[in-house]
Amino acid sequence: MNPNRTLAVAGRVLRQLAHDPRSIVLLMLAPSLLVGLFSWLFSEQEGTFDRFGGPLLALFPFVLMFIITSVTTLRERRSGTLERLMSTPLGKGDFIVGYGIAFGIAATVQAVVTVTFAVVVCGLEVAGPTWQLGAVAVVDALLGTALGLLASAFARTEFQAVQFMPVVVFPQIILGGLFMPRDQMPDVLTAISDWLPLSYAIDAVTAVTDGSEGWDLGRPLVIIAAVTVVALVVAAATLRRRSP
Structure with missing residues (x-):
């Protein structure tokens, strides 16, 4: 890898x-609009948004x-742009890490906008420091970026990239602890959720909203x-120049 090329x-x-x-618009406004819709939906039920609003800040940016990352990266490959770039000294690692940085x-701007909207406009109450909530939202969005880059390495079309949603994303949403605490799930599902990264994204947001610190x-x-x-390393290793 070369820093200048990256x-x-x-x-x-x-x-x-x-x-x-x-x-x-999709990146910056959609998460805030979804959080706002959820807040409005449960505005008459005191405490509901405070309980679920934090995990949603992990879910929507992710x-x-x-x-966006999986579809955009795949479009580069299908259009032949990646193949032309690879004819230069640019390496796969430069491409993947460059995309990850961009x-x-x-994701950082998106997280700041979404967290600010949730706290200031929607009235989300957070026991921990607000900046920690923003930092965790950024990390969660970066996780979505890395997994999107990985998915794009295995998909052949934009439609196939979207089809990874039911395989990669939906099980993590269901088993991540958003709808039910993970320790209350059947043992088998709890064991599966322990291997899903979104579970820990929700755990991190919940820790901030509850005021937990340390480990x-x-x-x-x-x-x-x-x-x-x-995910970034595997994506770089498996990236193909173009789809067959």
């Missing part, structure tokens, strides 16, 4: 995003970053960071 890829992706207003910056917050963040790095 940053060049990141800059190119950011310039592309800047010229795509629809993607910007899902959106997974979709979408990581987008209760650090452990899920370490696991999420490890999974993100592994």
Whole structure:
């Protein structure tokens, strides 16, 4: 990997995003609108939004970053752009990490906007520091970015990339602890959820909203960071120049 080439890829992706207003709106506004809709839906039930609003801040950025990253990266390969880039000294690692940096910056802005909206506009009450909630939301969005890059390496079309949602994302939503505490699930499902990274994303957000500190917050963040790095490495190793 070469830092200059990696940053060049990141800059190119950011310039592309800047010229795509629809993607910007989807990235920046969609999570806030979904959180706001959920807050409005349960506005008459005191305490409901405070209980579920935090985990939603882990869920929505994760899902959106997974979709946008997987489809955008696959489009580069199908259009032949990746093959042309690979004819230069650019390596697979430069491409994957460059994409990760670009979408990581987008994820950071997205997380700040969403958390600010949830706390200031929707009135989400957080026992821990608000900045920690924003930091965890950024880490969760980066996880979605890394898994999206990994999914794009195995898909052949944009439709196939979206089809990874039921396989990669939906089971994590169901078993991640959003609908039921993981320790109350059947033993087999609890064991499965222990291997799903979104479970730890929800654990991290819940730790902040409950005011937990130390290893209760650090452990899920370490696991999420490890999974993100592994996903990026595997994505770089399995990336194909173009779809057959």
